[in-house]
Amino acid sequence: MYVAVKGGEAAISNAHRLLADRRRGDRDVPDLRIDQIAEQLSVGVDRVMAEGSLYDKELAALAIKQARGDLIEAIFLVRAYRTTLPRFGYTQPIDTEDMLVERRVSATYKDLPGGQLLGPTFDYTHRLLDPELAHDKQVDKPVTREGEHEKVVRVSSILAQEGLIEADGEMPEGRVPGDITRDPMEFPMERDTRLQALARGDEGFLLALAYSTQRGYGMNHPFVGEVRIGEVELEFEVPEIDFAIPLGTVQVTECQMVNKFKGSAKVPPQFTRGYGLVFGQSERKAMAMALCDRALRAGELGEDRTAPAQDEEFVISHADNVQATGFVEHLKLPHYVDFQAELELVRKMRAEQAKAASDAFDLAAE
C-alpha cells in the first residue's frame, strides 16, 4: 500500500552523516591538515582560488578538504562564502611589469631583457612515476638567483616600440570597470567584463575551446609572447588618505598571446593580443584564457565569426562550472510532476496511433 514519502529530514541528516564519514575515511589514517593541502597540493589550491574568485589559500585548502578533493565542489564552497563578504572597494590595477617574477618564458624571442626564467615548471620533467615520493622523500633546497628585484619589461612593450603590436589601450574617460559579481551580465559584453568571466571560467572548458581554435575552428595564429608567474603588489586607495596603501601581494599567472593580424582599411598589418590573467600558478588556464580572449575579439577586429570559440554568448554563458554543474546535476531532483504530464501525453499519442493502425487494418480487411 502507498506510503507517503515522509522522513526527508531524517534522510538528509543521515546522508550528511555518512558523507562526513566517507570524507574522513579510515580513522587509522591521520587526518589531512589544511597546511598540508595548501603546501603540497598548491596547484589545486590555486585553481580553487582562481575559479572561486577569492584569493585565500587557507580557505581554498579547507574547501578542498571538505569537498573530498572535488575541485568544482571546492570552488562552489569558496564562491558561496565569497558572495557573503562585504565589498570595501576595488584595488588599483596591478602592475605585472613590477612582478617579482618566479617564472617567465617567451616563445617569440630567444633572449630578451629580463631573460628566460624556467621557474618551477613541469615542462621538462619526464612523466615517470616516482616511487620514492610514496615515502617522505628528502628534497634538496632550491637554487635561487641573488640580487635586487628588478622590473621585467613585458614582451608587448618591446613589440610596441616599433608599433608592431596593438597598444595596451586606455579605458575610456569616466568608464568604471564592470563587476560581473555585482551587476547582471548583458550581451554583447565589454572586454573588461568578458575577461572577468573568462578568469573565473572553467579551466577544462576554456582549454577545450582554446584547443579548438588551434585545430581550425576560429584559427588565430598565436605565439606565446610571454607567460610570467610571480608575486604582484596590491594597492588600495582610501579616500581619507592621499596615497594608495599596499595591502600585500598575490601570486598571479599572466599570459600575453601574440596573434597575427592582416590589418584592415584603418589599421596597418600588426600583431594583436589575447590576454590571460589568473590567480596563482596556472599556465594552462592563463594560456587558454588568452586564446579564448583573442578568439572572442573577432567582431571587434572585423573577422568572420564562424567558430564556437568566437561566439561570446556561447562561450561566456557556459564557462562557469558552478552554474554548469548545478544545472546538469539538478536533473536528479524530483521531476515527477512534469514526467507525469509527459507520461499522459505519450500514452495518449500511443493510443491514437494504435487506433489509427487498427482502423487501417479494419479498412483493409473489409
Added chain:
Amino acid sequence: MTASNNLTHEGAPTMAGATYNFAYLDEQTKRMIRRAILKAIAIPGYQVPFASREMPMPYGWGTGGVQVTASIIGPDDVLKVIDQGADDTTNAVSIRAFFQKVANVAVTTRTHEATIIQTRHRIPETPLKSGQVLVYQVPIPEPLRFLEPRETETRTMHALEEYGLMHVKLYEDIARHGYIAKTYAYPVKVEDRYVMDPSPIPKFDNPKMHMSEALQLFGAGREKRIYAIPPHTKVVSLDFEDHPFEVQKFSEPCAICGSRGIYLDEVILDDRGGHMFVCSDTDFCEEQRNEH
C-alpha cells in the same frame, strides 16, 4: 568564517565573517533584489536582469526562488516550501530548514496559513488569497529559449512583441499531432503584452495564475532573471480559436482522499504494472481527509 545560528537582524554581521545576516543575504543585496522585484511587478511578465548571487545550495536547486524569498521575508512571515506539490520532498525540506536556520521564521505545511510559499513545479490546489506571495523556482526563464538560443535575439523579440515564432511552433504541433503537445512550462501571455514562461508547472496549473489574488514572483538564479505577476493580472495560456487551451484531466480520483479535478501523481506499487493515483499536493490531500 563558519556559519552559526547566532544571527543578527540588524544588517552587518556582529563579528567579521562570523555570522550571516538575517535570511542569509546582506542588506545591500536584498535592496538590489527588491528593486528588481518592484520593477518586475511594474512590468508584469517582463524578465528583469538582476545580479544573482552564489547561494549555499547549487544552481538548479532553486537559488533564484531562495534569493527572492530571502529578500522579501520578515521575522513575522510564515513560510511554506513545496517541491512537486509536496512539503516533504527532500529539496523542499532542505530549503525550509535553510530559512528556519538563517531567518528563524515560522514554517507551515498549510497553504492557507502561509504568507510566503516557495514552490518548484506546482501551484497549490487551495486557491491563494490576497496577502500571500507565491515564489516560483525557475530553471529557464525565457519562453523563447528553445526556439532561439541567443539572449540578444530573444530580448529583441520581447521588445518588439514579436511572438510569431512561438505561434508557429504551437501550430506545428497541431499540424503534426492534432493538438499542442506541450504538457508543462506551457507559455502564457501576461496582461496582453509579454509572453512568459510559467516555470515547469504542469499546464494543469496555468489557469490558477489568472487573476490570482496573490502576488506571484519568479526567480531564476543561474539565468539571473526575476519576473512577476501582480495580483489580479490577466494570464492567458497561448492557444488558437479552433484549438482552445485545455488542461490535463485524470479519469481516476485520488486513491487516498477521493478528490477529483486536481493534479495527481502516479505511484508504482509493484513490478507488474500495478499503480495508483494520489494527490500531488500533499497538504490538500491531508485537508480533504480531515474534512471527511
